[in-house]
Amino acid sequence: MTDGTMTRETEAKALLTTGAAAQTQARTVRLGAVGTSSIAWRRVLPTVVRTPGLRLTAVAGRTASKAEEFAERFGCAAEEDAEALLARPDIDAVYISTPTGLHHRFTEQALRAGKHVLVEKPMGVDAAEARALCALAAEGGLVLRENVMFPHHPQHAHVRGLMESGRLGRPASFRAEFCIPPLPEDDIRYDAALGGGALLDLGVYPLRAASLLLGPGLEVAGATLRVRPEDGLDLSGQVLLVSPSGVLAELSFGFEHAYASAYTVWGDRARVTVTRAFTPPPAHQPLVVLEEQNREERLHLPAADQLQTLLQEFAEQVRRGGAGPEESAVRAEAVAAMELVDAVRATARHVPVPHHPYDAPARPGHASSPASDRHARPSDVPPPPSNPPGRPSTAPREHRP
Secondary structure, three states, X not given: OOHHHHHHHHHHHHHHHHHHHHOOOOOOEEEEEEOOOHHHHHHHHHHHOOOOOEEEEEEEOOOHHHHHHHHHHHOOEEEOOHHHHHOOOOOOEEEEOOXXXXXXXXXXXXXXXXXXXXXXXXXXXXXXXXXXXXXHHHHHOOOEEEOOOHHHOHHHHHHHHHHHHOOOOOEEEEEEEEEOOOOEOOOHHHOHHHOOOHHHHHXXXXXXXXXXXXXXXXXXXXXXEEEOOOOOOEEEEEEEEEOOOOOEEEEEEEOOOOOEEEEXXXXXXXXXXXXXXOOOOOOOOOEEEEEEOOEEEEXXXXXXXXXXXXXXXXHHHHHHOOOOHHHHHHHHHHHHHHHHHHHHHHHOEEEEOOOOOEOOOOOOOOOOOOOOOOOOOHHHOOOOOOOXXXXXXXXXXXXXX
């Protein structure tokens, strides 16, 4: 037995022991996973197996070998394809982590099979796909959720509390950015045919943050997308929004920057900045900076696992079923988010720019480094992921950008 095999077996036993101890609720939600992505391997499924009330039953991937590798690690069954997994009667809900361009296809299949769905964001490539999926879920009384983790972190409720208390005064502007360095050339997020591009992968985060803090009814006043000349794939962008009350929101996102994941709400009395807005690791203690006229307050909030909170809420909603006003509101929010994305696309001025992907030095046995490729082979992305020598770190990230 090799050291690598022993390591995998030890890890699998630890994950299974933790997961078994966590199954304390009266009704455990049995989960199937469609897609063998990096985010599933290193973040979502390890959290699933240690979350009370959830049990991973089976996984299906692009190949049998990928599914079997996942099954060995997480102690579940491996299915040859999504159809076989969806036909299993011992699965209540499905987690989908395929490339973005395939989210609609597999989510529709799962809903038509009578399964509740948690799908990586965004659920579709445009509002029409989101609208169709939400209608199908409503028709079947099924829960449909996107794996948008950050709103489930309590640091954002703290910011809303500051706003509602009047501590900031009258909000006038909002700024948010979610940016990462260039990706390896073969990263799937550079594949336009599979729903690639910075807007769908990163831009949806500051757009969601603006909606979360400024409320519904945002309008796109302007947008610019830096695009790859050969196919128009968006590499980065900026968006200007206006809220119904007149608050201006400036958003930046892209694959062309040093890492940034923050936002600021600015009022006429004070401004508040969240320094790790979208991807705080579970053990991270958030820093919220409140700046007033002659005073700065640095607030260290308790650590929280936003993904586990999301999974617990998803499982509880599955137990209750997909009907009711709460689910209607969630579906409406998902559609509104994609309508905003469509509005950005329709408004944006395209600026052709040279594409400069990250040219990583090859590691032994690997053609290139997929450390930040969420759809890379699991064997290429050992947990926790590491950066090859000389590569700017894109950590801390818990999701696939």
